[in-house]
Amino acid sequence: MPLNVNQLRSFYAAAKSVSITKASEELMVTPAANTAQVKQLEENLELRLLFRSGNSMLARYSPNHKKLRMRLMGLQEITLVGAGRKSTLLQRDEISVAELGNVPLIAPIAGSAVREIIFDYLAQFKVTPKVVIETDSIALNKRLLEQDKGVAFLCRDVVREELSETRLREIRVSERMPSLEYGIGYLNRISLSEASSAFIEMIKNA
Template identity: 30%
Template sequence: MDLAILASMDVRDLEVFLAVAKRLNFTRAGEDVHLSQPSVSIRVRQLEQELGVRLFEQLGKKIALTDAGKLLEPHARRVVAAVDDARRAIEEYQGLASGVLCIGASTTPGMYLVPRIIAEFKRKHPKVVVHLGIKNTRQVEEGILSNDFDLGFVGGHLIGKEVEATRWMIDELILIMPPDHPLAARKQIRMRELTKERFVSRERGSATRAVVEEYLHKLQVEVETVMELSNPEAVKGAVRSGLGVAFMSKFAVETEVRAGALVAKRVKEIEISREMKIVYRKDKHLSKAMSAFIETARSLR
């Protein structure tokens, strides 16, 4: 597709098109781009008229991209990304006295590590606005690729070839339990004892869950999962209530372990660690704000 044709279009229409292509729902897309559902429909219709093709088709109660829509999507993404980069280049020219930085983080770094980085960054650059979106690792990668996030902080393995990933820090996953659990008083826990325990787990798509499952599978250890929860605070609450034990990041349980609300143990024969990474699009211009944020993150690890 000729990029000159796309460049002549209203970039806002392309942003709306990408939101609908992502959500496959006009109402939810409108929420993403802060427009009403009728306004979204009008902008999509205008874009279709300008291109002379249908971009979406109705399949029962759902909508789907047509072949033309699928063809347009990657080109539209590049145009929108280029415009965003141009805006950021101007912000960079103006220095760090202003600007916006959108950070995506998977749950563990997003809840327990990145807020500390933002606080230090804002101390040095108070006029730069920082937005933080907390998702699971897969969703952070999607946000990086769609240019919703400038930088991502994740604890899992990314699969996109368009994503640059650099090492940030090492995280250790440890076994947590309530203080009155039979294993809490033990000096040593062996791997085979895990098969007798009930486990509380994170949801599918969580990097914590993926890493734990990978390690246990390699060691041929099968455990009983009694509950799946979508964030670490809920997992800790379930463990405190006696519903089971769980493997969690050491960063996520520091406060509860110090307070005696939870007990953390290492399991003999099992040492679960993972690399946390800073990620961004390979073709994205690293602005002064992005570079300064990365530098701040590295200084606090």
């Protein structure tokens, strides 16, 4: 069966929300229908795209995969956020990377793109993160942050609402923060179909 835009849309929604259920609600289809679309896409590409971790679905890929060609779509700004009620350090307008070694960090689980980016960033400054909790759940991460259990590096779009409502606050870091690149991968042996091209345009305009 050839690729179609519904397969791509189902995968994109599941990867973005890390949940088949949430993706199904967004697309207004049943979870079974959404799962079937993703499975069909995986069969067509001969690649496993989604991996289950607890109650979440993670989208993973290797940028060096010989069958795949990657196309950069954009950048997500990563920011340091927390409640900052308990720590006088986090109540300051700005802190340095070196000081982050003394701050409890709520970190993504191993395999997360954000984790790899942030841990590499801290390593450049010879800072060992003080990880207190690891989670792949954005919802749990936000609850822990609001309870002042630590700080977390998250994409700004993920916490835009919490920042605007001052439930969380952005903690500015003196040194330049990294960004998360995101893109789309497709097989080297095929040209992009009309559906795939439409999908890319949909993401660009989202």
